[in-house]
Amino acid sequence: MLEVLNPLKHNWKLVIGSTAAVCAAAVVYLLLRYDLFQRVIVMINEGTPAEVFIPLMVFLPMVGVPLSLFLFVLGVKFGLVSGLLLLEAVMPVHFLLGFSLAHWVRKPIENFLIQKKGYPIPRIPPKRLLLFSFLFLTFPAFPYAVKVYGLPLAGAPFRYCFWFNWAVQGSLCIPFVLLGRSAADLNLVLLAVTLAVFGVLFVFLRWMQSRYKLFQKKKPS
Numbered sequence: 001m002l003e004v005l006n007p008l009k010h011n012w013k014l015v016i017g018s019t020a021a022v023c024a025a026a027v028v029y030l031l032l033r034y035d036l037f038q039r040v041i042v043m044i045n046e047g048t049p050a051e052v053f054i055p056l057m058v059f060l061p062m063v064g065v066p067l068s069l070f071l072f073v074l075g076v077k078f079g080l081v082s083g084l085l086l087l088e089a090v091m092p093v094h095f096l097l098g099f100s101l102a103h104w105v106r107k108p109i110e111n112f113l114i115q116k117k118g119y120p121i122p123r124i125p126p127k128r129l130l131l132f133s134f135l136f137l138t139f140p141a142f143p144y145a146v147k148v149y150g151l152p153l154a155g156a157p158f159r160y161c162f163w164f165n166w167a168v169q170g171s172l173c174i175p176f177v178l179l180g181r182s183a184a185d186l187n188l189v190l191l192a193v194t195l196a197v198f199g200v201l202f203v204f205l206r207w208m209q210s211r212y213k214l215f216q217k218k219k220p221s
Contacts, residue, residue: 048073057090062097067144071173075180083177088170092162098148099161109149119146124154133160137168140206144169175201 053073061067074083102109113119119142124132133156137147147169151161175197182193 048077050077053077054086054090058093061094061144062148064143064145067173068176071176072180072183075177075182076184077180080177080181083181084174087173087177088166091166091170091173094148095162095165098145099152099158102149102152106153110153113146113149113153119150122150122154124156129156129160130164133164134168137165138172138204172201 053070057067057070061070071087074087077083078086110121113121122132122136133151136142136150136154142150147165151165178193178197
C-alpha cells in the first residue's frame with residue numbers, strides 16, 4: 001500500500017509544481033504584454049511612503065507578518081544597494097527585540113507560538129548548538145517571526161540569536177530584494193539570475209528541511 005502511495009505523492013508534487021510554474025509564467029506574460037509592470041511599480045512607489053513603510057517593516061514582522069512581503073518592495077522602492085542596506089539595518093532591530101522579548105515575556109510568547117500557531121519550541125543539544133541553529137534558521141516551514149523568537153526561547157546564547165541569525169537570514173533575504181529590483185528595472189538578465197538563485201535556494205532549503213526533521217527526531221546528547 002505504501003509503495004503505491006509514495007509514487008502518487010511524488011506525482012501530486014510534480015503536478016502542483018508544474019501548475020505553479022505555468023501560473024507564474026502566465027502572470028509574467030500578462031504583466032509584460034499589457035505593460036502592467038510599470039503600473040505596479042508606480043503604485044508601489046506612490047502608495048508606500050518611506051516614513052510609513054520603514055516603521056511597518058520594523059514592527060509587523062515581529063507579530064507574524066511575513067518579512068518577504070517587505071523585501072520585494074525594498075528592491076522596487078529603494079533600489080538594490082539602498083534596499084539591501086535598509087534590510088541589513090532593520091534585521092538587527094528584530095533580533096535585539098526578539099531576544100529581549102523572549103526573555104522578558106517568555107510565557108505569553110511560548111503560548112502564542114505553541115497553542116495558537118502550533119510551532120513547537122525546538123530542542124537544542126548543547127554539543128550541537130551551531131549545527132542546530134543553522135538547520136533551524138534555514139528550515140523553510142518556519143516563518144520569520146518563529147525564527148526570531150525560537151532560538152532565544154530554546155536557550156541559544158546571544159551570539160547565535162543575533163550575529164549568527166543576522167548572517168544566515170540576512171543572506172537568505174538578498175534574492176527577494178534582487179527580484180524586486182529586476183522587476184522594477186525590467187532587467188531580464190538580472191531576473192533570470194535571480195530566478196536561478198531561487199531555484200538553487202529552493203533545493204538547498206528542501207534538503208535542510210529534511211535534515212532538520214531528522215535532527216529533531218534524534219535524542220539530545
